[in-house]
Amino acid sequence: MAIPGQKQLTHLEEFMEGIWKQNPVFVMVLGMCPTLAVSVSAVNSLSMGLATAFVLVCSTLLVSLIRKLVPKEVRIATYIVIIATFVTVVDYLIQAISLTVYEALGAFIQLIVVNCIILGRAEAHASKNPPLRTVINALGMGIGFTIGLFALGSVREILGAGKLFGIPLFGPDFQPWVVMVLPPGGFFVLGAWLLLFNWLDSRKSGVARGEPVEGRVHG
Amino acid sequence: MNATAAPALTSSKAMILTLGLVATLCGILIVSAYQGTLAAVTANKRIALERAVFKVIPGATGMKEFVATTSGIVPASGALPAGGVKVYAAYDQSGTLRGIAAEAAATGYADLVRVLYAYDPARQVITGIGVISMRETPGIGDKIQTDAAFLKNFQALDVSLAPDMKALANAVKTVKHGAKQHPWEIDAISGATVTSKAVGKGINDSARRLLPLLLPNLEKLKGA
Amino acid sequence: MNLHSPRIELRTSPHVVKGLSVERIMFNVVLALLPIAAFSIWQYGLSALALLLTVIATCLLSERLFNYWSGEPNTLSDWSAAITGLLLALTLPPSFPLWMAAVAGCVAIALGKAMFGGIGHNVFNPALVGRAFVQAAFPVSISTWAPAYASHRFTEFIPTTLTLPLMTPADIGPWAKQALDGFTGATPLARWKFEHVATAPYDLLTGAATASAGETSAILILLCGAYLAACRFMDWRIPVAVLGSAALIAWLFQLWNPVRFPDPSFVLLSGGLMLGAVFMATDMATSPVTPKGVWIYGAVIGVVTVMIRYFGGLTEGVMYAILIGNALAPLIDQYCQPKVFGSAGRKT
Known part of the structure; x- marks a missing residue:
């Protein structure tokens, strides 16, 4: 980000921000509402992730294009109008593609509008950067969010239904872990993934610097 | 728009102008998205509905939507009139009426359980159910879709009308597992009694309202 | 002169020292639980024995592993993991599949204890955390019961006990009816x-x-x-x-x-x-x-x-x-x- 004194990121670094270093699910722990609610199956997670990514890329692009024209007093209102527009568009698109997915995601499609990742990106990144850089960053964030959702959704579908993408993995006698498709399962799996990510992260940076790593505080 | 770049206080005019322009642009986007997807969405909804109806009425290949009201049966169009009940008449290839499907809903363990039931007017029985939507506990409440013994209740569930054609002769009732004695009773799934009861209550409520409107005007569906 | 003359120690009160250590309390709880466990084995036979052993073993193993990963000293000797295992096994139905019991034991230690920082730091009773998890995960198995005093209980397992990992246990009904007439479950x-x-x-x-x-x-x-x-x-x-x-x-x-x-x-x-x-x-x-x-x-x-x-x-x-x-x-x-x-x- 264009903070004075900070080195400008290359395009690749900008893209990788959202996938690893600033992953919305595992690092920033943002947008937990859809993450926990819809990640009961791999298909649902992927659709939700892609829908969010679509809204993220389109709205941040538009915000970045008009960033110099919008008075700062009404910028949040403008962003929300733009985000809401693309959410509505995505809502129609999903209905047109698959009603099954639409019904499975339910109100959470409309709720993308209040997903803090999108408003956060619009305010913190798109309003200060040129369109190309913005789109690259948003694409990384969107893919990172999709990966996060998919990581949750696939584990929950495997344990909760014995399937992945609806394909049975263990045969007809599989005993589903009912809790995994219920809300508590979302928290359990998210906790496990956060544990893994933090462990990997602390090991990586610990090895790099050869010193114990302090616990990181997420803002 | 250049005025907005002024460093000091932004004028109200500029703010209104910006928001107005953005809103207009967004409006155009939404309308075009709506127009672009309308055909596909309508087709999707139609297919989903047909699939659900054909599942509960085997052998049907076509269907028409009607609304049963106190003043007779009319083809469905636009908003549902007050007191009207939507029914789906299913026909086979030769155009004969195979059965009638209608929706029933009642609160289960977690949320509304919505089912589609098939009604056979000739025998005055319900011949099958299919779940439209529910949020019952997986592994317990959702057995109403798979439990063979439970689904057997709906092979010929008696919903015949009383002689005055105003009410059901016997209210559909969900009874404890293994206690079914009459053809209008539903044998509950043991361990999923609440959901089983919701299905029974939903069907009873819907049949009680719908059938007195439907049966006197049945000819209208047969010819259609 | 006697070299072994008693030495006089000067100390402030208390003078009677009774070692009420964690280990001693925990060991006595285990002792107190043993008759209950034995009675349950007498009632349900091999299946209860296998259930007890499986849950205790998983709890001990999980405790050891979490100690190892977190770099803490080994706390197996304080008996607390054994108590968690014993208690957890005693709250499960005797016909509970062993693989689910192992899941319960692992969750009990991981979510109930290790996550809070080990013995003494846990907010919830670990055995109950494990049971609550399997109650939510396997609601059917945890409310399937077996008859006590079945005639062949010391020579054969209850059929659901030996369910393969991740698989649904078979219906216990026919076995239970044959084992005890009129058993309603x-x-x-x-x-x-x-x-x-x-x-x-x-x-x-x-x-x-x-x-x-x-x-x-x-x-x-x-x-x-x-x-x-x-x-x-x-x-x-x-x-x-x-x-x-x-x-x-x-x-x-x-x-x-x-x-x-x-x-x-x-x-x-x-x-x-x-x-x-x-x-x-x-x-x-x-x-x-x-x-x-x-x-x-x-x-x-x-x-x-x-x-x-x-x-x-x-x-x-x-x-x-x-x-x-x-x-x-x-x-x-x-x-x-x-x-x-x-x-x-x-x-x-």
């Missing part, structure tokens, strides 16, 4: 709730009723609890408060509507209330420490248990009642701090 609590049949107190006292592996005999549990309380390894106030408040509220309900609500003795003797009150509510890390707080804590558990049983969707409420009590324990302690002598009336 419903616990006394379920029979009361759904069929309005109260089981005779004699059956509940001696363990002839359908139940989890270790909750069948109220007499045995009370005797073992009395041993612990007598040796002061356990706060006797907690079980007294739990059982007393449950009995009191059950008695009030029965006064109000004797047809709908059962006798207080049925409430006390059925399900897991005895085992929970004596062995789980009394867990030192998760119960209040102030004398007044202990009474409130026990009363909360007793009342919530009866409320869940009477008005909830589940037939049994002890597990959630104790977990709720655990969650409230720090708060209860905060409001029950004893006043420092002389500080009364002083305004701050």
Whole structure:
């Protein structure tokens, strides 16, 4: 980000921000509402992730294009109008593609509008950067969010239904872990993934610097 | 728009102008998205509905939507009139009426359980159910879709009308597992009694309202 | 001159040192649980034995692994993981598949204990955390019961015990019918709730009723609890408060509507209330420490248990009642701090 004194990121670094270093699910722990609610199956997670990514890329692009024209007093209102527009568009698109997915995601499609990742990106990144850089960053964030959702959704579908993408993995006698498709399962799996990510992260940076790593505080 | 770049206080005019322009642009986007997807969405909804109806009425290949009201049966169009009940008449290839499907809903363990039931007017029985939507506990409440013994209740569930054609002769009732004695009773799934009861209550409520409107005007569906 | 003349030591009081260490308390709890475990093996045979061994082994193994990963010293020798395993196994149905039991044991240690930082830091009773998890994950298996005193119980397993990992257990019905004629597979609590049949107190006292592996005999549990309380390894106030408040509220309900609500003795003797009150509510890390707080804590558990049983969707409420009590324990302690002598009336 264009903070004075900070080195400008290359395009690749900008893209990788959202996938690893600033992953919305595992690092920033943002947008937990859809993450926990819809990640009961791999298909649902992927659709939700892609829908969010679509809204993220389109709205941040538009915000970045008009960033110099919008008075700062009404910028949040403008962003929300733009985000809401693309959410509505995505809502129609999903209905047109698959009603099954639409019904499975339910109100959470409309709720993308209040997903803090999108408003956060619009305010913190798109309003200060040129369109190309913005789109690259948003694409990384969107893919990172999709990966996060998919990581949750696939584990929950495997344990909760014995399937992945609806394909049975263990045969007809599989005993589903009912809790995994219920809300508590979302928290359990998210906790496990956060544990893994933090462990990997602390090991990586610990090895790099050869010193114990302090616990990181997420803002 | 250049005025907005002024460093000091932004004028109200500029703010209104910006928001107005953005809103207009967004409006155009939404309308075009709506127009672009309308055909596909309508087709999707139609297919989903047909699939659900054909599942509960085997052998049907076509269907028409009607609304049963106190003043007779009319083809469905636009908003549902007050007191009207939507029914789906299913026909086979030769155009004969195979059965009638209608929706029933009642609160289960977690949320509304919505089912589609098939009604056979000739025998005055319900011949099958299919779940439209529910949020019952997986592994317990959702057995109403798979439990063979439970689904057997709906092979010929008696919903015949009383002689005055105003009410059901016997209210559909969900009874404890293994206690079914009459053809209008539903044998509950043991361990999923609440959901089983919701299905029974939903069907009873819907049949009680719908059938007195439907049966006197049945000819209208047969010819259609 | 005698070289071994007694040396005089000068020390301040206390002079009598009685080593009341964690290990000693925990070891005695294990001792007190052994008769209950033995009785459950006598009732359910090989399956109960396998269940106990599996859960204890998973708990010990998980504890060791988490110690290793977190770089903590080995805490297997303090017996606490063994107690968690024993208690957890005793609250599971005897026909519970072993692989699910292993999941329960692992979750009990991981989510119930290691996550909070090990022994003494846990907020909830680890055994109950494990049980709550499998209750939510495998609701069918955890409410499938097997008959006690089946004729071949020492030579063959209950068929569901040996279910392959991740697989659904077979229907226990045919086996149970053949093992014990007229077996319905419903616990006394379920029979009361759904069929309005109260089981005779004699059956509940001696363990002839359908139940989890270790909750069948109220007499045995009370005797073992009395041993612990007598040796002061356990706060006797907690079980007294739990059982007393449950009995009191059950008695009030029965006064109000004797047809709908059962006798207080049925409430006390059925399900897991005895085992929970004596062995789980009394867990030192998760119960209040102030004398007044202990009474409130026990009363909360007793009342919530009866409320869940009477008005909830589940037939049994002890597990959630104790977990709720655990969650409230720090708060209860905060409001029950004893006043420092002389500080009364002083305004701050």
